[in-house]
Amino acid sequence: MTLAGAPQSSDDGGTNSGSGNSGSGSDGAVGGADLAIEVVGVTKRFPGVIANSDVNIAVRRGTVHAVVGENGAGKSTLMKVLYGMLRPDEGEIRIGGKPVTFHSPSDAIAAGVGMVHQHFMLADNFTVLENIVLGSEPTARGALNFGAARRKILALSKTYGLDLEPDELVENLGVGDRQRVEIAKVLFRGARLLILDEPTAVLVPHEVDELFDNLRELKSEGLTILFISHKLDEVISVADDITVIRRGVTVGTANPHSITPRQLAEMMVGSELPSPQTRNDTVRETVVLSVAGLTVADADGRDIVQDVSFDIRAGQVFGIAGVEGNGQSELVEALMGIRPAKSGRITLNGTDLTRQTTRERRLAGIGYIPEDRQRQGLILEGSLWENRVLGHSDSPPNIKGPLIDRAGARRDTERIVSEFDVRTPGIDIPALALSGGNQQKLIVGRELSGSPVLLIASQPTRGVDVGAQAAIWEHVRNARAAGLAVLLISADLEELIGMSDAIQVILRGRFVGAADPATVTAEELGSAMTGAGSAAGAA
Amino acid sequence: MTTSTVTETVTPAPRRFSRTSPSLLLVVALGAFLVLSAVRTLTGGYDLTSSGTVAAGLSAAVPIGLAGLGGLWAERSGVVNIGLEGMMILGTWGCGFLGYNHGAWAGLVFGTLLGAAGGLIHAIATVTFGVDHIISGVAINIIAPGLALYLTKVTFAHYEGGGQKQSPPINDAKAITLPFSHWLHTIEDKHWFAVSDLAGLIGGVATRLSLVTLLAVVVLVVSGWILWRTAFGLRLRSCGEAPYAAESLGVNVYKYKYIAVVVSGAMAGLGGSALAISAHQFRDGQTGGRGFIGLAALIFGNWRPGSLAAGAGLFGYTDAIQLRSSAAVHALLLLMAIALALIALWQWRTGQRAIAVVALVIAVLSVLWFADTKKVPDELVGTTPYVVTILVLALASQRLRMPKADGKVYRRGEGH
Numbered sequence: 001m002t003l004a005g006a007p008q009s010s011d012d013g014g015t016n017s018g019s020g021n022s023g024s025g026s027d028g029a030v031g032g033a034d035l036a037i038e039v040v041g042v043t044k045r046f047p048g049v050i051a052n053s054d055v056n057i058a059v060r061r062g063t064v065h066a067v068v069g070e071n072g073a074g075k076s077t078l079m080k081v082l083y084g085m086l087r088p089d090e091g092e093i094r095i096g097g098k099p100v101t102f103h104s105p106s107d108a109i110a111a112g113v114g115m116v117h118q119h120f121m122l123a124d125n126f127t128v129l130e131n132i133v134l135g136s137e138p139t140a141r142g143a144l145n146f147g148a149a150r151r152k153i154l155a156l157s158k159t160y161g162l163d164l165e166p167d168e169l170v171e172n173l174g175v176g177d178r179q180r181v182e183i184a185k186v187l188f189r190g191a192r193l194l195i196l197d198e199p200t201a202v203l204v205p206h207e208v209d210e211l212f213d214n215l216r217e218l219k220s221e222g223l224t225i226l227f228i229s230h231k232l233d234e235v236i237s238v239a240d241d242i243t244v245i246r247r248g249v250t251v252g253t254a255n256p257h258s259i260t261p262r263q264l265a266e267m268m269v270g271s272e273l274p275s276p277q278t279r280n281d282t283v284r285e286t287v288v289l290s291v292a293g294l295t296v297a298d299a300d301g302r303d304i305v306q307d308v309s310f311d312i313r314a315g316q317v318f319g320i321a322g323v324e325g326n327g328q329s330e331l332v333e334a335l336m337g338i339r340p341a342k343s344g345r346i347t348l349n350g351t352d353l354t355r356q357t358t359r360e361r362r363l364a365g366i367g368y369i370p371e372d373r374q375r376q377g378l379i380l381e382g383s384l385w386e387n388r389v390l391g392h393s394d395s396p397p398n399i400k401g402p403l404i405d406r407a408g409a410r411r412d413t414e415r416i417v418s419e420f421d422v423r424t425p426g427i428d429i430p431a432l433a434l435s436g437g438n439q440q441k442l443i444v445g446r447e448l449s450g451s452p453v454l455l456i457a458s459q460p461t462r463g464v465d466v467g468a469q470a471a472i473w474e475h476v477r478n479a480r481a482a483g484l485a486v487l488l489i490s491a492d493l494e495e496l497i498g499m500s501d502a503i504q505v506i507l508r509g510r511f512v513g514a515a516d517p518a519t520v521t522a523e524e525l526g527s528a529m530t531g532a533g534s535a536a537g538a539a
Numbered sequence: 540m541t542t543s544t545v546t547e548t549v550t551p552a553p554r555r556f557s558r559t560s561p562s563l564l565l566v567v568a569l570g571a572f573l574v575l576s577a578v579r580t581l582t583g584g585y586d587l588t589s590s591g592t593v594a595a596g597l598s599a600a601v602p603i604g605l606a607g608l609g610g611l612w613a614e615r616s617g618v619v620n621i622g623l624e625g626m627m628i629l630g631t632w633g634c635g636f637l638g639y640n641h642g643a644w645a646g647l648v649f650g651t652l653l654g655a656a657g658g659l660i661h662a663i664a665t666v667t668f669g670v671d672h673i674i675s676g677v678a679i680n681i682i683a684p685g686l687a688l689y690l691t692k693v694t695f696a697h698y699e700g701g702g703q704k705q706s707p708p709i710n711d712a713k714a715i716t717l718p719f720s721h722w723l724h725t726i727e728d729k730h731w732f733a734v735s736d737l738a739g740l741i742g743g744v745a746t747r748l749s750l751v752t753l754l755a756v757v758v759l760v761v762s763g764w765i766l767w768r769t770a771f772g773l774r775l776r777s778c779g780e781a782p783y784a785a786e787s788l789g790v791n792v793y794k795y796k797y798i799a800v801v802v803s804g805a806m807a808g809l810g811g812s813a814l815a816i817s818a819h820q821f822r823d824g825q826t827g828g829r830g831f832i833g834l835a836a837l838i839f840g841n842w843r844p845g846s847l848a849a850g851a852g853l854f855g856y857t858d859a860i861q862l863r864s865s866a867a868v869h870a871l872l873l874l875m876a877i878a879l880a881l882i883a884l885w886q887w888r889t890g891q892r893a894i895a896v897v898a899l900v901i902a903v904l905s906v907l908w909f910a911d912t913k914k915v916p917d918e919l920v921g922t923t924p925y926v927v928t929i930l931v932l933a934l935a936s937q938r939l940r941m942p943k944a945d946g947k948v949y950r951r952g953e954g955h
Contacts, residue, residue, distance in 0.1 A: 085787075085952070106789035121784035123777055125943060134777050135788030137770035144770045185788070 035097065036061040036193050036224035037082070037113070042091035044077055049425050051077035053248045054091070059193075059241070064215055064225045066235040066256075068268055069245035070437065070465035075228045076118070078245070079197050082226070083115040084108035095193075109136075114186025118197040120178050124171035128181050129153060131170055132188050156187050161217050176207035183214065194218065195226045200234055201463055212238045230268070230465040232261040246270050269467045282315035283501050286349075288485035289335075289454050294344030296327070296334040296509075303342065304330045306509045312454065317476070317486040319500030319517070321493065323529050327509035328489045329371060332458050335487070336368055337361050349453060363394060367447035371458035371489075373436070377443045380432035384424060385413040387431050388446055395450055416445035421471055437468030444472050448479055455479065456487045461495060473499065493522040505529055574877055576736040584870030586863045588736040590727055593743020595862060598817045600855025601755045602627070602826075605810030606833025607840065607847045608762055609803040613658075614842060615766060616799030617779035618665050619946040621676030624830025625683030626657035626804045630811025632687040635706030635821025636694060638812075643712040647751065647812040654808015655801050657683065662800035666793055669948045680830075688823055695821075706821035715753075717745040751813045758809070763844035775799055779942030782949045792949055807833075832925075839932035841939050850932055857924030865920050872909040875927045876902045882935045891937060898934045 039057040043050070051074045059065040069075045080086040082093060084102030092099045095111055102108045105115070122131050129149055138145040138152070150166045157164040162180045170178060179199060186194055196215075200208045215225055215238060229235050235242060235256065242254040244267045254264060289312040296305035305327040312318040322328055333339035335346060337358040346353045348364050356364070368391075370376035378387050389398045389409050397408035413427045420441045424434055431439060440460070447455060457476065461469040476499065480486060490496045496503060496517075503515040505528045515525055579587040586592050606623045613620035620626075633653035638646025657679055664675040688704065695701030700708050723742035727735050766772035775795045777785040782792045807830060814829065815821045832854055840846035860867045879902035887895035915923055 104789065105787055109789065115787070117787065121781065121787045123780035123784055123943070125780050125940065126777070130773055130777075131784075133770075134773055134785065135790050137773060139770050143764075143768045144773060 034061050035059060036095070037226070038094040038097075039078070039082070040092050040094065042078065042081060042088045042093070044074075044081055044086060044088050047425065050248055052081070052088075055245065055248070055250050057243045057250065059224060059226055061224050062219060062222050063240040064219055064227055064238055066227045066229060066239035066242045067245060068229055068232065068235050068242060068264065070230060070268055070467045073245045073268075073465075074248035075245055076197060076435075077248075079115065079195050079226075079228055082108070082195055083113060109186075109189050109191065112190060112192040114189060114191030114194050116179065116182045116186060116194060116196045116199060118199075118201060120182055122170050122178055122181060125169065127167050127169055128164055128173070128184075129166035131181055132164075132166075132185050136189055152188065153184065156184055160187065160221065161214060174207075176203060176210055179203070179207075179211065180214065183218075192222075193224045193226065195228070197228045198230070199227070200229060200231055208234065232264045232268075232466075236261060236264065244268055265466045268465070269470075281501070282481050282483075284314040284316075284483060286314045287311045288314050288349055289487070290345075290347040291335070292345045292347075294331070294334060294346065295342045296330045296339060297342045298330065304509050305334065307344070308506075308509075308511055309344075310504060310511070312485040312487060314453075314483045314485055315480055316501045317480055317488050317499050319488045319490070319496045319503040320506050321496055321503055321515070321525050321529055322489075322506035324491060326506050326529075328506060329458070330509075331506075332368075332371075332456055332487075332489065335361075335456060336366065359394070362391060365451075365453035367450075367452035367455040369440075369443055369447050369455070369457040369460050371462070373439050373443055378431045378439060381430050383430060384417070384422075384427040384434075384442060385410045387442065388413040388416065388427075390446070392446065392450060412449065416442060416449065420445035420475065437464035440464050441468055441471060444475055448475060448484075452484065454485045454487070458489045459491060460488070461490070461492065469495075493525050497522060497525065572736070572740075573733065575874065576733045578870055578874050578877065579736060580730075580732050582866075582870035582873060584864070584867040585730065586860060586867035587870055587874070588739040589863075590724060590739045590742035590746060592856070592859045592863055592867070593740055594746060594748075596852070596856035596859035597743065597752055598749060598813075598855070599858045600851045601752050601817075602810040602814040602829050603833045603836060603854050604759065604848055604851030605755055605806050605813060606830045607836040607851055608759055608833075608844065609654075609658075609806030609810065610834050610837040611766070611803075611842060611844060611847060612762065612775075612799045612806060613661075613803035614837065614945050615776045615779045615942055616796045617782060617942060617944045617947065617949065618661070618796055618800050618803075619672040619676065620658075620661060620800065620803050620807075621673055621831075621834065622657065622661050622679030622683075623676075623803070623807045623833055624826060624828065625676075625679035625681075626654045626661075626807035627811035627814070627826045627830045628683040628687050629653040629657045630808030631815040631821050631825050632690060632706075632811075633808065634812035634815040635709065636690075638709035638815065639698070639701075639707040639820070642710050643751075643816045646709055647712070647809065647816065650812030650815065651805050651808040654811060655805035657808070658801040658804015659797075661804065662797045665948070666796045666800065669950065671948070672946050684824070687821075691821070691823065700820075704823035706815075708820050709816060711819070712749055712751050712816050714747040714749045716747050720745040749817070751816055755809075755813060758806070759844055759848055762806075766844070776942070778949070779945055782944050782947075783953075786951065793951065796949070835929070835932070838939065838941075839936045841936060842941060850928075853928050853931065854925070857928050861920055861924040865914055865917065868915045868920050868923050869909065869912070871923065871927055872905045872915070875931065876905040876909065878931055879905070879934060882931070886934070886937070889937065894934055894937075901930060901934075 035058050037059045039055055042052055042055045044052040055078055057067065067075055067078070077086065081088050084105045084107050094100065100111055129146065132153055133149045138148045140148070153164055153166045156162065162184055164180060164184055170181060173181065183194065199211060203211060218225060227235070227239060236259065239256045242256055242264070244251050244254060246268060251267060254267065292309045294305060294308045295303050298304040308331060310318065320328055330339060334341045337356060341354055348366065351364060353361050353364065374380060379390060389404060392398055393404065397405060397412045399405055400408065410427060416422065417424060417427060422434070422438050422441045422445065424438060431442070434442065444460065455476070461472055476486060488496065488499055497520060500517045503517050503520065504511045505513050505515060505525070507529065513528055515528065575588055579585065606627055609623050609626070610620055630650035630653055634646035634650035636646070637649040661675050661679055664670040665672050691706065692703055695706045696703055698707045720742055723738045723745065726738035727742055729735050766776060774785065774790045775798070777790060778792045778795045786792050810833065811826060814825060818825060833851065836850035836854060837847050840850045857871065860871055879898045883895045883898035883902060886898060
């Protein structure tokens, strides 16, 4: 599919120079008529940051247009501007060729723009119907007209294949269903342009496929979709056009049919990508962590980790591969002392940790990157420097005598921010103001501080963009070279193979086989994780 | 490429509460009535079902129910209103102020307005200034009685029948008596099983039914209809469940919270007025914690108008029994034992084993207490009804679910 506005494919890895290209490009060659929405020279500043600077996007009617960029590149800000949640400082938005000004989301809705938020905006205790009609309820004689609403929702559901049950409570729905409710919400209001903010971030693979089917359905009905993402392979599979944003600036457009994920990633990051390869061998003789016969029970008393034994040496990255839910989380929690071990022995540098508390284990030198950074890794409402103290409130630079050393903690937070490239306007802002990748970099920086001997990294790069991912890999690699032992658990098999010195496959709570990272392929590892096609499928 | 074959953990979602069917309710009500008749016949605690108890219970339930309804409005919009007690006190004083020379209805209107004013203060503090809901509510509870007492000294002290701590008498609000009620009393006095009890029940409602009570029932039904059947109500409730979702759909959350909290105060003021009218005057300390009891009825009623009314009715009924006869309070022990045993059975079947055991143990203890004594000690008569009601409600309620954003401070544009 080629395009009138001719976004250049970037086979050479280069880009259209962003500034000013659409001023001439979109106005002249394309014309406003077949563009659903146009963003012209939009700039949005916040105190201390310029989130968008001269952003230009032209979206053709009846297409899926992807906007890609790293975490913190300014995609979400741009979407909020488009949806009337924020006002641009400069530039304008044109719909059907005419400039529009949105003072609130209601204006955007009235102009046919709908937003599907990254974090669902749904009331759990309401039914699907109530969530959909809220704010634009059909009424009859003073009361809400449930019958008319139900009919309209079922009609929408049928037309776009959304498979909705109007009277089900939203709390009973899975993530994919909730997303369809969000989509139905904007369709119910007559939106012709749908903005989807990182819609696949919360979905499992088959739900992603279903979503893409829905999007194709919507497109075939003549709707336009603006799709925000940093998952490049997904973008390439679903988008008709791609616009790339880097650090708040549109750096160019790309044709999904002729670009590879790697080229797109380089366009996004602005430099050549590092790979997760650890290259040289740094494994030393000393065993740092020794686990023998560890068994962990879940709340119902079933053994969710069974008789697991392994050693991790200094300078070694030990990877565990497995389908989620096969005991990895419980294993990590047992190592951290969050969950009691039923039997077995955990030794760190010769000291028995099996009966120690989590705090004692941390003091013994274990750093921990939890799998869910927002729930387990940060206090979202706390400032960055307070989050720096979190989990390390017993050791310098965070304390002086019995008291918290504010100055010391703040100084050290500044160090983490600069060393780990945490993009933030300051260390006093709450952690929730950071994008996911920057939150993760802060956690990695914190856990690598205070010279740990063992790092337990659970999904260290989940949901972060390629730039942050590369940075995190680099830091872990450096620490490894300095003798850190690392336990790596990741669903990203490329990462696992590239980073690890040894890999064990976990299935139903047992180690079922070792793999050599130098020779194994992701496909082989993937089939080993599911029990190599034997009757013992995924748990 | 990542082969992330994530296994989905499909938890079978239990439907939270399928709305109780009318026929089931009828069966439960009939069962409760028969148990009540049986206990009355066995123990001779005639006041368990006498028309006097029913009438007194009804008028005792009204202020509690209205306070609970006030809580329902506020909390459904996401504002915790612990200041109901204070707003009720404002209502009692207001009713006394206009009631003694302009009649009960003028008093009722003024009391309601004063309650609404209390609600407005709470709304300004919590919604506009983001003060913690509990702190604002407690402040109102501290200020209101002091203010009422001060105003009493200023206004009522010089009038005949008034005093430092009370208003002059308020005229009665109109009450209606249905024509057939006198022969209901005849049947009631025969003490036949079930028949006399039914006559007592109907007689209690049909004799000298205050229009205020009727008004309270209307207000309850209309509130339920507004909150659950109208677009306005849906938006109001969305502010209590997911204010940022509501905001993203163009709902003015501040506006709905304001309306809800002011209405909440008005309901509490109306409840206070009802209290003053049934006591025929304003008195200092008249509310006696009924605002808090209303809040308890709201919580055990799972933030729903029907169950809230049932809870308020239970409080009113036991309160009336306590006032009328200590023999009936003794019989109440047996009644509670039966109720708790049934609750134990039901909770056991729904899998709440721990609650079932607790209920059963208390049931056994109260049977023993009942069998071993002839009457409840006078010192405990006053409290027994409250203890009984709290026990029954607490053990019977399951999976209480407050509005999700209840008590959380909302700031426009700070959703994430």
